[in-house]
Amino acid sequence: MAANKEVRTPKKPQAETITPHKLSVTILIRNYCMYRESDEYKNIEDKALCCKHRRDMCVLILRLLQSPDLSLSKLQDLLTSSKYVIPSEVVESLDKDLHDLYSGGIGFLLDIVESLEKIMAVPDSSLNESKSLMIGSVFAKTSIVGHYIRRFAVYFDKLTFSEMTAVYENFQKYYEQWQKNFIKHGKTQEKDMDVWADNKETWSRRQAELFIATQAALLSNNEGKALPPDELHKRIMNILESNPDLVGAHFLSYLNYLRVDEFCGAMRSLFNCFDAGLDPNVKYFGDGKSKRHRFAALNLAILHYHFGHVEEALAALKESIKISQEANDNVCLQHALSWLYRLTTVNEDKLIVQCILKSTELSLSYTASLGLQTFGQYGCLRTGKSYAIFETLAKSDMINCQHNYKDLISNNYAMKAALWQVYGKTEMSSLWSQLLLYQVFFYVYR
Numbered sequence: 001m002a003a004n005k006e007v008r009t010p011k012k013p014q015a016e017t018i019t020p021h022k023l024s025v026t027i028l029i030r031n032y033c034m035y036r037e038s039d040e041y042k043n044i045e046d047k048a049l050c051c052k053h054r055r056d057m058c059v060l061i062l063r064l065l066q067s068p069d070l071s072l073s074k075l076q077d078l079l080t081s082s083k084y085v086i087p088s089e090v091v092e093s094l095d096k097d098l099h100d101l102y103s104g105g106i107g108f109l110l111d112i113v114e115s116l117e118k119i120m121a122v123p124d125s126s127l128n129e130s131k132s133l134m135i136g137s138v139f140a141k142t143s144i145v146g147h148y149i150r151r152f153a154v155y156f157d158k159l160t161f162s163e164m165t166a167v168y169e170n171f172q173k174y175y176e177q178w179q180k181n182f183i184k185h186g187k188t189q190e191k192d193m194d195v196w197a198d199n200k201e202t203w204s205r206r207q208a209e210l211f212i213a214t215q216a217a218l219l220s221n222n223e224g225k226a227l228p229p230d231e232l233h234k235r236i237m238n239i240l241e242s243n244p245d246l247v248g249a250h251f252l253s254y255l256n257y258l259r260v261d262e263f264c265g266a267m268r269s270l271f272n273c274f275d276a277g278l279d280p281n282v283k284y285f286g287d288g289k290s291k292r293h294r295f296a297a298l299n300l301a302i303l304h305y306h307f308g309h310v311e312e313a314l315a316a317l318k319e320s321i322k323i324s325q326e327a328n329d330n331v332c333l334q335h336a337l338s339w340l341y342r343l344t345t346v347n348e349d350k351l352i353v354q355c356i357l358k359s360t361e362l363s364l365s366y367t368a369s370l371g372l373q374t375f376g377q378y379g380c381l382r383t384g385k386s387y388a389i390f391e392t393l394a395k396s397d398m399i400n401c402q403h404n405y406k407d408l409i410s411n412n413y414a415m416k417a418a419l420w421q422v423y424g425k426t427e428m429s430s431l432w433s434q435l436l437l438y439q440v441f442f443y444v445y446r
Helices: 020-036 047-066 072-080 088-104 106-119 125-129 144-157 161-185 205-221 229-242 247-259 263-276 287-306 310-327 330-343 348-361 365-381 386-403 406-422 426-445
Strands: none
Touching: 020 047, 020 072, 020 088, 020 106, 020 144, 020 161, 047 072, 047 144, 047 205, 072 088, 072 161, 088 106, 088 161, 106 144, 106 161, 205 229, 205 247, 205 406, 229 247, 247 263, 247 287, 263 287, 287 310, 287 330, 310 330, 330 348, 330 365, 348 365, 365 386, 365 406, 386 406, 406 426
């Protein structure tokens, strides 16, 4: 019985692996640092060209770190394209080092990692005299690039000799594939350089999580700037090929299907989202399984509500409320109750007031503000007093401004414009309508 009190969870998958692409990018960063410390760079008289080199190199490296792995051919195309102005010395040194690594064996790979340690060395007088490289002179150690270099070195140090050999063998195959492509096609002609759009190479877990978080935020706040549904679906499928257990990818797929009102796809993605993290060989006890079930039921209710299935939504919502009460999960229970007054007309005003009070108590500011707006709308439809309605909306405005809830701010402007129009004050209605237009255009086109 004592064993049943323990909660066994699946092992967390490894966040990073050293791929040939990451190794090539690391060599590129190292060579750029060496170029920046060289006399050749310091003697360049065209300072505007130096600034352009720095800017383009930083943008390219950031894009390479945040995007999925590329083949060496596509990486070479990026470095030599007109989109990024990269110093020819850096490109030539990269070609030379990749060739030396291919023919030099694991010993050359160890030399590269050792040179990274010199780049990350703490600057002192002795290092300055020997002209050793400090990452602080080119990239700060606390920057994204500095963090990447240190992570690469740490992960490489953890490798066993057999794993190190596997990394080198993978690089050999990576380089040989580029050689075959170069011999067959020669230098590729420059074309659309968005090589990540149709890329089907490996996504690391961190790259995938960054992409998912970015697209989910855009879908929530500014859908127009998110990727088109078909292109986003292709990216998600590529991510799932490399990370089949990544729950966020399934949830992003669910949101993407909701955009186009695809019920079957949204339902399938939602089920996959809550099933992906479950290991059939692991037994779950206590709150672990219950939490997954109650949030799954809540999201299922939201899905049915989106498609107008009121009875199914209400049934799923009641299940979520029941499980939340059994587990004493006030947060999930409050989210469920905030949906309940949308699905029922029984004691609607009491449910809204209770939702506002409890959300404020639990510091659920978004739910509290949304409840205030709903209560204002309810008062307007039930011929409530105008001053009380505007006071309620003012309280919602205060919460929205404190937490920068852009969508709720826009909702408030729209409600105030409609209210003034109902009361016959066209000037005030026009004023709030103009504020709403400014709000929308500011966040969409900025």
